[in-house]
Amino acid sequence: MNxxxxxxxxxxxxxxxxxxxxxxxxxxxxxxxxLLGVPLGVITTITREDNIFPNKAINNLxxxxxxxGRSIPFIILLVAVIPFTRMIVGTSIGTTAAVVPLALAAIPxxxxxxxxxxxxxxxxxxxxxxxxxxTPWQIVYKVLLxxxxxxxxxxxxxxxxxxxxxxxxxxxVGGGGLGDIAIRYGYQRFKLGIMIETIIILVxxxxxxQWAGNKLANSFDHRN
Amino acid sequence: MISVKNLTKRYNSSQGxxxxxxxxxxxxxxxxxxxIIGPSGAGKSTLIRTLNLLEKPTKxxxxxxxxxxxxxxxxxxRKERQKIAMIFQHFNLLSxxxxxxxxxxxxxxxxxxKKERKQRVKRLIELVGLSDRxxxxxxxxxxxxxxxxxxxxxxxxxxxxxxxxxxTSSLDPESTKSILKLLSRIRDELNLTIIxxxxxxxxxxxxxxxxxxxxxxxxxEEGTVLEIFSKPKKPLTKKFIKSVIDFExxxxxxxxxxxxxxxxxxxxxxxxxxxxxxQPLISxxxxxxxxxxxxxxxxxxxxxxxPFGTLVIDLEGKKEKLSASIQFLxxxxxxxxxxxxxxxx
Ligand SMILES: Nc1ncnc2c1ncn2[C@@H]1O[C@H](COP(=O)(O)OP(=O)(O)OP(=O)(O)O)[C@@H](O)[C@H]1O
Ligand SMILES: [Mg+2]
Numbered sequence: 001m002n003x004x005x006x007x008x009x010x011x012x013x014x015x016x017x018x019x020x021x022x023x024x025x026x027x028x029x030x031x032x033x034x035l036l037g038v039p040l041g042v043i044t045t046i047t048r049e050d051n052i053f054p055n056k057a058i059n060n061l062x063x064x065x066x067x068x069g070r071s072i073p074f075i076i077l078l079v080a081v082i083p084f085t086r087m088i089v090g091t092s093i094g095t096t097a098a099v100v101p102l103a104l105a106a107i108p109x110x111x112x113x114x115x116x117x118x119x120x121x122x123x124x125x126x127x128x129x130x131x132x133x134x135t136p137w138q139i140v141y142k143v144l145l146x147x148x149x150x151x152x153x154x155x156x157x158x159x160x161x162x163x164x165x166x167x168x169x170x171x172x173v174g175g176g177g178l179g180d181i182a183i184r185y186g187y188q189r190f191k192l193g194i195m196i197e198t199i200i201i202l203v204x205x206x207x208x209x210q211w212a213g214n215k216l217a218n219s220f221d222h223r224n
Numbered sequence: 225m226i227s228v229k230n231l232t233k234r235y236n237s238s239q240g241x242x243x244x245x246x247x248x249x250x251x252x253x254x255x256x257x258x259x260i261i262g263p264s265g266a267g268k269s270t271l272i273r274t275l276n277l278l279e280k281p282t283k284x285x286x287x288x289x290x291x292x293x294x295x296x297x298x299x300x301x302r303k304e305r306q307k308i309a310m311i312f313q314h315f316n317l318l319s320x321x322x323x324x325x326x327x328x329x330x331x332x333x334x335x336x337x338k339k340e341r342k343q344r345v346k347r348l349i350e351l352v353g354l355s356d357r358x359x360x361x362x363x364x365x366x367x368x369x370x371x372x373x374x375x376x377x378x379x380x381x382x383x384x385x386x387x388x389x390x391x392t393s394s395l396d397p398e399s400t401k402s403i404l405k406l407l408s409r410i411r412d413e414l415n416l417t418i419i420x421x422x423x424x425x426x427x428x429x430x431x432x433x434x435x436x437x438x439x440x441x442x443x444x445e446e447g448t449v450l451e452i453f454s455k456p457k458k459p460l461t462k463k464f465i466k467s468v469i470d471f472e473x474x475x476x477x478x479x480x481x482x483x484x485x486x487x488x489x490x491x492x493x494x495x496x497x498x499x500x501x502x503q504p505l506i507s508x509x510x511x512x513x514x515x516x517x518x519x520x521x522x523x524x525x526x527x528x529x530x531p532f533g534t535l536v537i538d539l540e541g542k543k544e545k546l547s548a549s550i551q552f553l554x555x556x557x558x559x560x561x562x563x564x565x566x567x568x569x
Contacts, residue, residue, distance in 0.1 A: 128316035131276055132330045132381075133305035142332065146320040222361040223319045 014181060015197060021095045022177040022205075025167040028099045030160050033106035037159075038152070040066065040107060041114025042140055052126065053136045066115070069108030074166050077101050078173060098175030102166055106159050113155030117148040150221035157213025161206050168202070178202055225254040225417045226275070226385060231284035233270050244270040245441040248284070252419060252434075254384075257411055259432035259449070260421040261464060267441040268421040272389050275419065276308045277301060289384055306334050309378035313390035315370040317362040323349060323373050324358045330380040348376040352406065368399030375406060379414070386410075388420035392427060404431045425464040429453070429527055437461050453527055454497045454559065469525055473536060477520045489516075489540035491564035494553060498530050505556060506537070513549045515541030536563070 040062060046052050047059035072080070078101045082092045085100040121144060129143045145152070168179020178198045186195025228250040235242045245267040252258045262268050273279040275286055277293055286293045291304055317326050327348050331341045349358050352372040362370055371391060378386055388407070392400040408431045411418055422428065428435050428449060436446040437460060445458045453469070456462045510517050517537050524533035539546055553560050 122314075122316070124312060124314055124316040125318060127278060128310065128312060129329075129333075131278055131305060131308075131310045132333055132377075133302035134333045135302060138333055142329065143318065147318060149320065220320070222363055224363045 014185075015178070015194070015201065018176065018178040018181040018198065019201060019205075021175075022164065022167050022171070022179070025095050025098050025102060025170065025175060025177055026160060026163045028096075029102035029106050029163055029167075030156070032099070032103035033110040033159050033163075034156060036103075037107045037110025038114050040111035042118065042144065044111060044115045045118040045144070046136060046140065052130065052139050062111070066108040066111045069104070070112060072105075074101070074105050074169060077105055078170060093174040095176045098167065098170040098177075102163055102170055105166060106163055109162065110155065110159050113158065114148070114152055117151035117155060118144050120151060121147045150217040150223075153217040153220065154213060157209060157217070160209050160213070164202065164206055164209070225256075225289060226250065226252040226258075226419065227285075227287040228275070229285040229287075231271070231274060231286065232282050233267075233274055233279060234282045243441055245274070245438075248438075248441075248443060250436065250443070252417060254417050255411065255415045256434060257408070257418045257420065257432050259428040259435040260419065260438055261423065261425060261428055261435060262421075262438035263423065263460070266438045268423070268438060269389055270441075271438065272387050272419060272421050275387055276305055276310060306330070306381045307383050308385045308387065309381070309383035310387040310389065311371065311374045311378050311391045313393045315362070315367075315374045317370060317373055317377075319362055322359050322361055323354055323365070323376075326362070326373050327376045327380060330377055334381050344380065348380055351379070351410070352376045366399070367395045368402060371395065371399070371403050372406065375403075375410070379410065379416075382414075384417060386416050386418045388418060390422060391420065393422065393424070400427070401430070407431055425468045428464075429468055429525075433528070437464070449527055450497060450530060450532070453532060454495060469523065469532075469534065473521055477536065480520065489538055490546050490550075490562060491520075492535075492537050492539060492550065492553075493561040493563055494535045494537060495533070495559040495561075496535070497532050497557075505553070505558075506535075509539075509549055509552065513541065513545045513552070515539050515545050515549060 044059060044062040044066065047055040047062070049056065049059075081101045081104060085092045085097050089097045089100060091097050125147065126139060126143060129139050134142070167175070167177050168182065171177035171180030172183045174180075178201060182195050182198040185191045186198065228248055231248040231250075232246050233244045235244055248271060250258075260268055260271065270279055274281045275288075277286070281294060284294070288304070288308060293301065293304060296304060318329065321329065324345055327345045328341055331344060336344070346358075349355055352375055354369060354372050354376070357365060357369060362373065365373065374391070386407075391407075392403050395403060404427060407418060407420070410416055420427070420432070432449050434446070434448050435452050436443045437452070437458065438444070439458075439460050445452065445456070445461050452461060453465055456465050506517050506519065509515065517539055519535060519537050521536040522533065523535075524531055526532065539549060541549075550560055550562070
């Protein structure tokens with residue numbers, strides 16, 4: 001047993017660094033996803049016909065952006081945005097550079113999740129706010145967002161988990177992180193221990209994110 | 225207080241146009257509880273929802289407290305809406321806020337300062353009798369309690385008008401009664417004008433001063449609740465009234481009548497309203513016209529504290545005495561309907 005543990009933890013330092021890099025990539029791109037994806041989703045929802053701020057042009061545009069963003073395979077996005085990444089980060093290699101394609105993939109994903117979460121809200125509740133004379137903006141931050149908060153938190157959780165797996169892919173093309181380690185050491189150098197260890201850590205990270213997300217969402221959910 | 229002129233709402237759908245309400249005219253005085261009753265699909269919800277422009281009318285005018293609503297800009301309309309409160313069948317409370325938070329919501333919208341908001345919320349929650357539930361979430365309340373929150377919330381910005389869209393339709397009879405009592409009380413205390421729509425005549429009977437019957441988008445009959453109950457004209461109105469006041473003869477009476485043994489006479493249904501109930505009309509009839517009267521069935525109800533009743537009586541005696549009796553009853557202001565023995569009149 002001890003031997004096995006020793007075997008597994010020979011590359012402790014390496015894996016710890018990889019974990020940190022993964023967290024950095026996921027955390028930062030998740031931050032962008034929330035900061036930009038939530039407004040994207042909100043505006044998409046409220047500009048729908050029959051919603052509180054109907055605007056067909058904006059709605060079509062944002063819907064298009066979300067759909068296109070979501071239909072590009074990540075591996076292609078990763079390569080396609082390299083010039084753009086260079087432009088804003090200065091380089092296309094490294095964890096910070098990896099954040100660009102990760103965020104670009106996560107923003108429309110988050111946007112659609114928020115859009116769906118808001119559409120789940122009972123129309124009657126929104127209507128009652130309108131009947132009280134609430135402005136569209138008041139409805140957004142006093143009705144839509146609080147009422148959809150549990151669903152949005154679960155959506156952020158889902159996005160975070162997707163980002164963990166995407167970050168492994170981004171890592172493989174020069175971004176670092178656990179995925180990079182798993183491929184470079186585990187796959188290319190046949191170090192099965194490292195491969196298993198990184199996978200175990202990724203599984204644990206994903207479980208933890210899901211657990212925390214569920215807990216948080218539950219604490220905001222007063223529907224029953 | 226409220227004046228509606230030629231209000232029409234047409235929905236354009238792929239299956240063709242539907243005129244949900246057509247040419248509605250209404251006048252409701254301040255402090256009045258005005259009921260609108262009609263069958264499913266008659267246009268009740270459409271009508272009440274156009275009153276605060278949740279539904280944009282195709283044609284017509286809505287004047288509330290001297291302000292014509294259909295011509296207002298979005299910003300002015302929002303300001304007006306704070307004075308036109310609404311309660312709903314499904315309550316429409318914010319599930320993410322407690323009772324306190326829900327009642328505070330319209331005050332936040334109106335931009336009331338925090339300190340005053342807190343006091344008003346407390347007072348409103350007391351008014352509807354929910355002080356011990358102030359920190360509960362809607363999911364932890366019964367239907368009746370949720371509607372109380374809905375009412376407290378509706379009253380928050382001191383409205384002049386309260387629109388009620390089937391507010392008691394998803395409540396049990398007990399809660400319905402207590403919510404109607406509450407509405408009636410706040411009308412008295414705050415001189416609120418209330419328009420309520422319902423498909424239950426019981427609700428109309430319980431709280432309304434005046435009522436309009438709506439069928440297929442048009443008002444077919446309108447009047448004080450007493451008028452409508454005592455002299456309904458349209459078949460639909462009669463049908464609604466039957467649902468709360470039992471005109472049907474109980475089987476026992478029907479059986480007695482079909483029994484050929486009983487002596488020939490006339491069978492009358494006499495409906496009376498108000499003071500007449502206190503006069504010994506029947507005994508007077510018997511003495512004056514020298515006839516026999518047999519009360520087969522009686523039913524007395526109250527509408528707005530005015531007694532309202534129906535009697536089914538069997539009169540026996542000479543032909544001319546019987547027709548004189550009918551005339552006498554009619555002269556007393558009673559509604560008389562001959563159920564059997566029509567040849568006499
Ligand atoms: N948004 C809409 N689009 C198209 N038709 C509608 C719409 N809303 C209502 N209608 C139609 O208008 C008519 C009146 O509907 P309304 O909801 O006002 O009836 P109601 O009297 O409230 O009925 P209920 O007692 O069942 O609630 C119905 O024929 C309905 O199908
Ligand atoms: Mg309705």
